[in-house]
Amino acid sequence: MTPAKNDPRSGSVISTMMAVLRCFDSEHRHLGVVEIAEGTGLHKSSISRLMSTLEAERLVERDPVTRRYSLGLGLLSVAGTLLADLDVRRAAYPLLVELADRTAESCSLMVWTGDQAVCVEQVPSSQTIKHTTAIGTTYGTTASSSVKTFLAELGRAEVEALLTGSRLELQGHRSPARLHEDLARVAREGVAVNDGDTDPGEVGVGAPVRDHRGVAVATVLVSAPRYRTDAQRLAELAEHVRWAATEITRGLGGQSVPRAVGQG
Incomplete structure (x- = not known):
């Protein structure tokens, strides 16, 4: 089956990033690498690398104790104009x-x-x-x-x-x-x-x-x-x-x- 356009496995970096960010919602505010990998269908190592990049850009934040991620304040800067x-x-x-x-x-x-x-x-x-x-x-x-x-x-x-x-x-x-x-x-x-x-x-x-x-x-x-x-x-x-x-x-x-x- 050909991956859908917004399928993270389609190879688009943007699609992959958006699939990861959409894993977070009101019921899932804090997620670990394994949970994100299961939600996107991507390998844990790929998710781990991507999360490090997103954290560097402040799009996600990682709890130093639980090692789980949540959405970061950098998203607000991206959406600042709106x-x-x-x-x-x-x-x-x-x-x-x-x-x-x-x-x-x-x-x-x-x-x-x-x-x-x-x-x-x-x-x-x-x-x-x-x-x-x-x-x-x-x-x-x-x-x-x-x-x-x-x-x-x-x-x-x-x-x-x-x-x-x-x-x-x-x-x-x-x-x-x-x-x-x-x-x-x-x-x-x-x-x-x-x-x-x-x-x-x-x-x-x-x-x-x-x-x-x-x-x-x-x-x-x-x-x-x-x-x-x-x-x-x-x-x-x-x-x-x-x-x-x-x-x-x-x-x-x-x-x-x-x-x-x-x-x-």
Whole structure:
């Protein structure tokens, strides 16, 4: 019998690779070489060599203990253009839920309008005393952590233009020079902090979400009452926000790499 066009035994490298990747599904997330060989009809040695290649390309990942494989994050990079077209709210929501569970604080997704940050999704804290950001809420001051996250992506001249020709208000910084110093730190560290600068009773921590082009398309924001957010807790929130932003970025086919854009 002549092998079908998509039969891995047809000799096509692409067909073989796709046959291997299709072995993984919701019921078979972790597979060993023997299982993949049985599923494709290929010899174990051939599968072993192919899996090494796929692992090098990050299309699969191997558990160092069980030696079993699972699909890798490299697949997201391949599909980045398609994934970036998906609603960022849909991609972010499960991570916002988990972030709210991890931090026990209110978590939001913010996007940039050009001179303001606007909330497009929120998961409120389960605690009685909390700070929430209703969908549609906008922030237009440089003290806002979400605004700083977006401004840190811009060049100095672009920021100056926004300060003089838009609704953006200089707040929490004594001068534009101090703002630029703060934005350079945000770009280096990948996280922005608002420690009571817009509201003495509130703390906000934000981190950028990037698409497959490396462009910041949203910000993950955690808001918390300041009375229960000391320096150690603030550092913990920053780590949690970085984690969530990184995971959402991966879901969009991007990579979270802090970049000092135009702030030199």
